[in-house]
Amino acid sequence: MNSSPERWPRAERLDAERVAEALYTQTGVRLTVQGPCPGGQVGAAYVRWSDGRRSVLKWRPHSTLADVTAGPLSVADILRSADYPAPETELAVQIGHAVVVVQQLMPGAKIDDLDHRGLEQALALNRLQAGRLADRPDIPPVGLHLSEDGVGYCLHEPLRRHNRRSAALERWITAVGEDSPDQLVGYDAVHYDFHPGNMLADGGVITGVVDWDGAGRGDRRFDLVTLRFGIHAKTCEPGVGKRLDDVLDAVPGDVLRLAWAHMSLRMVDWAIRHFAPTDVEHWLDLAEQRACQ
Structure with a gap:
């Protein structure tokens, strides 16, 4: 889709x-x-x-x-x-x-379709984020909102009310939140909205990553989950999604579960409140791929 x-x-x-x-x-x-x-x-x-x-x-x-x-x-x-x-x-x-x-104003144009070359560069940028805030514990960690609503996004009630699939997903999200901190742990830089729409490229080279409004401290691999949800909303070169899934398979389970629960909540809630029922099913399909793991 x-x-x-x-x-x-x-x-x-x-x-x-x-x-x-x-x-x-x-x-x-x-x-x-x-x-x-x-x-x-x-x-x-x-x-x-x-x-x-x-x-x-x-x-x-x-x-x-x-x-x-x-x-x-x-x-x-x-x-x-x-x-x-x-x-x-x-x-x-x-x-x-x-x-x-x-x-x-960064050079380049936004990426519409992520290809393998772009994915490789995105992964390299993500690696650059590792440990960058080790000397800055004052920078706030990013929030996950697994137990309580965010401000205008990551709302739980729409999932509880929409249908059985979304209600089951919300129960899993809440259960993840009950056993975990509601903020990311770590000293990596986290963009928080790391998807192709926030990347600029020129001649196949990523020249800018923009929209840092939610950035904070935590685990950089959170951004890889965001990227996986981001390419689900777009077309991309064949095999890119599978390649990114393989990368996520190597992420420690506790980190992956927290990030996946957050992005599932973020995207399904937004779709319920702003888009058509078919869009909700689209995001539920992705969310359920790793929910309950």
Whole structure:
């Protein structure tokens, strides 16, 4: 089944003109909005500085600058220092309840269909995330929401009510959460939304990984499970899914179970609340491949 990019959970949509005007009022920085970013960059828009340079304007509603700086922005900064293609933050400002961030515009175009070459590069990038936050225990671990709802996503009640399959899946997710911490353990950098829609490439080479809004500390292999769910929503070169499944088979069971439970909850809940019943079945099919293991 080939799902469009709009079938991936997204943040609130950005009113870029209004945000740019508020940014100018508060800081005196004038940015010209050029249009929304495609794919995984919902909540983001292309902007141009007065000197002609182009960047990406993002916003995080109901956030504080201190939290964003201590978490996602720090993770991206640390990885970039290790030659990881994460965008540089050019400006970050608190405006009301939201944080407005202007980031470097990375080269390349978003990946529509992941091929074997792209998968190999994604796996290499994931390995670069290992141990990068060993000196930064202050960076918060990423949450899993296996026992309690997230804020606007990872809701349990929709699964309980939808049908027998989703209710059974929710019981398994809750059982996993009862025996485990509700945060990832570890000192790897975790992107949290590591799927092809958040990857840019040029000439077959990955040139950027964007949308670090949920980044934090934990186990990098969480991102490989996210990637597996991400390619389920798209077409990809034959054999890519099987190859990634083989990689996941080697992940320790306790880590894989936590990550799989989280992504199953995230995607099935979102599909129930936003998409057609056939989409729900699509995500249940994938979730059940490893649920109850």
